[in-house]
Structure formats: structure tokens, C-alpha cells
Amino acid sequence: MDIDFACTMCGKCCHDLRLPLTVSEAIAWLEHGDEVQLLCEALPWPEEPAEDNLQAAQKRRRSFAAMSGSLPARIVVILAGTHPGPCPNLSDDMRCGIYEQRPLVCRIYPAEINPFIALTPAHKACPPDAWTPGLPPLLRAGKLVDAGVAQLIQQSRDADEKDVPIKQQVCAAMGIDQAAVSNEGFVAYSPDRADLLAALRQASNEPSIPAMPPTWHFVSKRRTTVDVLVSVGALSSLVDANSAPRFEYLGFSVESE
Numbered sequence: 001m002d003i004d005f006a007c008t009m010c011g012k013c014c015h016d017l018r019l020p021l022t023v024s025e026a027i028a029w030l031e032h033g034d035e036v037q038l039l040c041e042a043l044p045w046p047e048e049p050a051e052d053n054l055q056a057a058q059k060r061r062r063s064f065a066a067m068s069g070s071l072p073a074r075i076v077v078i079l080a081g082t083h084p085g086p087c088p089n090l091s092d093d094m095r096c097g098i099y100e101q102r103p104l105v106c107r108i109y110p111a112e113i114n115p116f117i118a119l120t121p122a123h124k125a126c127p128p129d130a131w132t133p134g135l136p137p138l139l140r141a142g143k144l145v146d147a148g149v150a151q152l153i154q155q156s157r158d159a160d161e162k163d164v165p166i167k168q169q170v171c172a173a174m175g176i177d178q179a180a181v182s183n184e185g186f187v188a189y190s191p192d193r194a195d196l197l198a199a200l201r202q203a204s205n206e207p208s209i210p211a212m213p214p215t216w217h218f219v220s221k222r223r224t225t226v227d228v229l230v231s232v233g234a235l236s237s238l239v240d241a242n243s244a245p246r247f248e249y250l251g252f253s254v255e256s257e
């Protein structure tokens with residue numbers, strides 16, 4: 001697949017944010033006075049997949065092991081810079097006010113970080129004229145043309161893996177232990193900014209590996225999901241039964257409602 005692209009500076013991707021951040025970016029975001037959420041999803045992991053299952057290997061790299069009742073699970077936690085409306089760093093002329101320090105994900109957009117997701121212009125915020133054939137090449141035969149962007153994507157994947165134990169430690173310190181079922185949505189925690197900043201600094205500066213996998217709880221809006229998980233020994237319940245302060249359920253589609 002070939003795709004041409006040039007940013008039109010429309011600023012759409014800098015509005016209504018849930019920007020995935022690395023731990024160091026999240027610390028900077030919080031220090032700047034902005035909000036960071038923890039988006040949590042859980043994957044049932046009854047047994048280790050075959051070594052040649054590359055998609056499972058990728059999920060494994062960016063998650064930590066947990067138990068949900070008697071069911072082994074993997075937990076993915078995303079630190080997301082969250083802001084309704086325009087990004088606090090966006091200037092009136094749609095330029096980034098922290099251009100040299102902007103997060104990796106802003107440098108990479110609209111390319112995809114996940115190697116198993118193909119870049120689809122229709123799924124991006126960019127207007128149609130940003131994809132006009134004849135603009136600078138973005139993809140040729142499905143491969144990124146710009147080696148610099150490919151390097152940033154690798155840097156983002158490496159940080160994702162390196163940050164896993166820090167996120168695990170932060171969740172344990174903050175009592176965060178509920179997650180949506182992978183592919184159904186996310187549980188979004190919005191802890192107090194100062195508390196989250198302190199927990200991220202502590203976990204970054206003084207890492208500690210827990211002796212036992214932590215216990216996590218699956219939440220879902222679908223009764224069938226809950227029943228299946230409970231039948232295989234997991235801790236699971238409908239999201240309404242788990243409502244907690246600073247906890248929000250973000251479903252992917254109406255089917256999950």
C-alpha cells in the first residue's frame with residue numbers, strides 16, 4: 001500500500017486528547033499541571049502462547065502478569081494525557097507550544113505504533129486533503145518512508161516495555177486493580193494529580209518487584225462476558241457493580257454497552 005501525506009496544520013489531532021504517554025512524559029505532563037489518566041485493560045492468559053505467536057508476544061511485552069481469582073491474566077496500563085477541547089500546549093495558530101519536547105506519540109502521528117494495525121486514513125483525524133496523492137510519500141509498499149519516524153516508533157515500543165514494571169508498581173501503590181476486558185474497552189482511573197506524580201516518581205526512582213502477581217478484577221458491561229469469566233475462575237462483575245470514585249468505563253462500541 002502506498003500513502004502520500006502532508007500535515008495541513010488543522011489541529012484536529014490536538015483536541016479532545018487521550019494521548020498515550022511514556023512514564024517520563026507523564027511525569028512532565030503532570031509537572032506542567034495537566035491531567036493524566038490510567039487506562040487499564042486485562043487479557044485472560046490461561047497459558048503461555050506459542051513462541052511464534054507474534055501478536056501474543058507483543059501483548060506480553062507491554063503487560064504485566066496478574067491473577068484474577070484462579071485465572072492468570074495480563075494487564076496493560078496506558079498513561080494517557082487527558083484534556084477536553086484543545087491541548088493546553090496548542091497555540092491559537094495551531095502550532096505546538098512545546099514542539100521540541102512534544103510527546104513521542106505526537107511526533108509519530110498519523111503513523112501507527114502497533115505493528116499489527118495498518119495505517120488507515122479514514123481512521124485518522126486528518127482531513128482528506130492531507131492524503132492527496134502527490135504529497136510527500138508516507139508509506140511505500142506498506143513501509144514507512146521516513147526512517148526518523150520508524151526510529152521514533154521503535155523508541156515508543158521500547159519505552160512501553162521498559163515502563164511496564166513502573167506502571168505495575170504505581171497501580172499497586174494507588175489501589176488500582178480493576179480493568180476492562182481487552183477488546184471491550186478500558187477502565188479509566190483519574191487519580192489526584194499530585195498523588196499520581198508522587199507514585200510515578202517513587203516507582204521510577206525506587207523500583208520494587210512484588211513477590212507475587214497482583215490480584216486484578218475484570219469489569220464488563222456484558223453479562224455474557226462476566227458469566228464466562230466467572231465460569232473459568234476469574235473475578236469479574238458488571239461495571240455498575242464496581243463503581244468507585246475516579247473510575248470511568250470507556251466502552252469501544254455499542255455492543256459493549
Ligand code: SF4
Pocket residue numbers: 013014015017087088089090091095096097098099102103106
Ligand atoms: S503536545 Fe503539541 S503536538 Fe501534542 S497534542 Fe499537544 S499541541 Fe498537539
Ligand code: SF4
Pocket residue numbers: 006007008009010011012013014109110125126127130
Ligand atoms: S489531524 Fe493530521 S493534518 Fe491535522 S494537524 Fe493533526 S497531523 Fe496535521
